[in-house]
Amino acid sequence: MRRTKAFIPTTKEAPSDATLPSHIFLARAGFISQVAAGLYNYMPLAKRVIKKIENIINEEMTKVGAQEVELSFVTPADLWAESGRIEKFGKELLRFKDRKGNLFVLGPTHEEMMVDMVRNRITSYKNLPLNLYQIKTKFRDEARPRFGLMRGREFIMKDGYSFHANTQDLDREFDAMEAAYKKILTRLGLDFRVVEADSGAIGGSGSKELMVLADSGEDTIAVCSKCEYGANIEAASRSARGAIPEAPEAEFNKFLTPDTKTIDDLAEFFKVDPYYTVKCVAKRVVYEDESEIVLFFVRGCDNLQEVKAINATDALDIVDVTEEELAEIGLVPGFIGPLDQDKAKHVIDSDLKDAKDLICGANEKDYHFVGVDLGVISEVAYFADIAEVNEGDICPHCNGKLSFTKGIEVGHIFKLGTTYSEALKAEFLDENGKSQPFIMGTYGMGVSRLVAAVIEQHHDENGCIWTPATAPYMVNIMISNIKDEEQVAVGEKLYKELQDAGVEVMLDDRKERFGFKMKDAELIGFPYTVIIGKELVNGNVQIYTRNTKAKDAVAKDAVFEKVMELLS
RNA sequence: CGGGGUGUAGCUCAGUAUGGUUAGAGUACUUGGUUUGGGACCAAGGGGCCGAAGGUUCGAGUCCUUUCACCCCGACCA
Incomplete structure (x- = not known):
């Protein structure tokens, strides 16, 4: 893509209401624009990042045998009445009537819809287990949306649902999904922790949250210094205290x-x-x-x-x-x-x-x-x-000490049990010809929230620092002075070579000064920027690495190989 | 949903206590020129129903009423 043709409206000033780095930089760098409270447009750069995250999710879901579907965004209110959640969700459900006066709801999550699709179509234990998922816009009319993509009313979520004949099989699937989710977050380049969560209102026999570690996270999690134990503060437990202070002596x-x-x-x-x-x-x-x-x-x-x-x-x-x-x-x-x-x-x-x-x-x-x-x-x-639990309390699994950290909840996996299959009468025949409700699991991952989470964890005072798996473009070629014909020639040549090699590359061919284009590149956060500038008189260009801020001189004839080496 | 705040140029904001020519700045944008290694400089331009509706007044961005939107703190958030 040529920067002169690209729709990337960067700004020097942040929107007055943005407080989080992800909100400020995604807005300033021209990724998102706000439409109304909790509603955002994804501009070309954001769309590319979202697609990359979705591709990784799709790949990992396919590997574990989950099948992608897409359910209608508009859902009949009847289904929500059937499960009883039209009351529970309350005002978060955006309701409206069609021309015939029928009541509909914009899907905030799709348990009901998925169960409705599967019931009476899967009717035998022989066709279980089944894991279906979709990546789709959701709408929750939150009382107070905030923090940009972190907590919008409209957001993109991967939501998956599994159906099983028995709880052992659900446990197996749950573990498989946890492993897949960990792999996705690892591939995205995120530092995260899987923590035990409160299963609270929805019931079920267990749930875990995937937390991206970042100071701006809305959740407090307790983590063990020695073992893998981690839990949301709402669910964290501890073992009996070790160092008990001296007891006061007194008769009753x-x-x-x-x-x-x-x-x-x-x-x-x-x-x-x-x-x-x-x-x-x-x-x-x-x-x-x-x-x-x-x-x-x-x-x-x-x-x-x-x-x-x-x-x-x-x-x-x-x-x-x-x-x-x-x-x-x-x-x-x-x-x-x-x-x-x-x-x-x-x-x-x-x-x-x-x-x-x-x-x-x-x-x-x-x-x-x-x-x-x-x-x-x-x-x-x-x-x-x-x-x-308090910081310094003893881990329930080992003798390590618990400490607190902040996390962004990007995933939540749940052993649902039969809550929805019973409510919606979704049943199958077991080996004995007996009717049983499906035993279900549900697995959510916030795609648009992940975009924000990447930046919360990877940014500096100058802007975004995309990880290799999430970068909208891997390489930015910056021609320092567009009036210098030799610089232009070298830049155009490299641009073509990289494009032919299938590299996602941006060519900054704007008639702007060096500093302006560098600030812009840092704000957007390309992992690498090839600077074609004054070093060219010595036959050199430079490769600027965004996360280390290092500028390394490379002979102009070797730059293509060098870039390919960096990307491999 | 409770409490608070803000709506004026694409963006960030002055101007509103005390009503008075043609509503301002910075930035962004257009054109021309200079400049070309860290968000340059000079000059000339285009861009506004002052959130909306009603009212008071000779006269309203400014005062009054109503309303809408957005933001912040909290509650809420499978």
Whole structure:
């Protein structure tokens, strides 16, 4: 492509609302343009990158036997009613009526559609397993789209669905898909981590997220320093603490503790480590048609993990409560404890099961209990893992320490089980002629989000640094001075040679100055730029490598071979 | 969905408290010239329903009402 003919509208200034590097540089370098909130046009460079990512996904999916399909973007609302998700998704579903008044939904994901296509067509265990996928635009009317391609309302996703006769086969497929996804991200040149995820609302027996590591990621993940363990903070667990601080010595007793409403006050008052205090987090737990106040107890050194708390209570949601609401049911904020108190339901963190030497609220203003042994209620109380892991906690699989890092969720693989096949009555006959619902897996990968993720992980102050597998063009030939006939001749020759060799090459033949064209090349992020400029009087050109910023002189007659060598 | 902010040239923004000739700058674009190794310089140009609708006024980018859009913080996000 000749730069003089290419539609690549680069700008010096970033859109005023862009904050993330990927958003700023993709906009400035002429990859994307915003249309409305969460809607973007992909201009030629972005389209090329997307195609490259899609090709890699297609190749790896083909290798593991998945078949590509394409389902209608517009989906009948009836299907969503059948699965019950028209309620669950709520306003995220963009609904509209056709001329006949029938209600339709723009597909935000395609479980229903895929199950509908397969049901009554695959009816025997002999035709299982089956893995179908598509790469397609999705639409979710998010309340707050942001961060450019990272979180749009319209986005491109690869979504795959597998159908199995038994759970062992689903497990096998799940592992195969994890391996394939890892291979895709490796080929794309990304630094990533597979982490355990919360399976939450959708149910199912397990899920993993593929996280591209980047500071701007919206998810916090806990990773082990020694082994492969990694988990989303919402699902991360830890093994029992190793170095336990020295226990305070005290007989069970009630103490006057005026104005010690916080854990810090309490630990200071008794001169004990917060580990031995019991923190109460009161929340309103919301169910489908009712709600109640639940008291969550964790150690003073821990914090409540809300997703875990939701799972522990089978709630739809958890919201804050005010001191007034607590006072109404006779609770005294700052002095709430799990003993001798029946005003609200309790959930106690499993780390507190049978714990001794504790200090907790006495459910009476200005009083705490000391020397508490929770063993006395271990039979009657409800214990669950509800504490958020802390940095430095011990890995649940080895003795390594957990540390936190930020990740961009680019993939999520799920063991769905029979949630959708049951709802949609999608069944097959097993070996015994018995009707069974399909056992399903679902595998998503955000294609347009990957474009952003590459840049979040690979950029510098000057712009994009595309990895070899994602670069819209591998080589940029920059003719420094377009009025210099010799430079033009050398550039045109190399351009033709590389094109003939099948290399994706851009020829910057614009009548601009050296600095302008270099800044532009760096902003766009071509892996290599061949500079044909003032070195030519010595018979040399230079190869500029984007990620190292190195400029290496090469004899003009050797440059074609040198470039081919770099690309191989 | 709660709280806050912003809409003026393709882009980034002045101008709005106190209404008053023909609405500005930078950048980008066009033309000519100079320049040619890190987003050059000079000159001349083209480009605006001041988000939309209604109102107040002799007169509205500026004041009032309504509305739409976009952004930020939070909640939400299989």
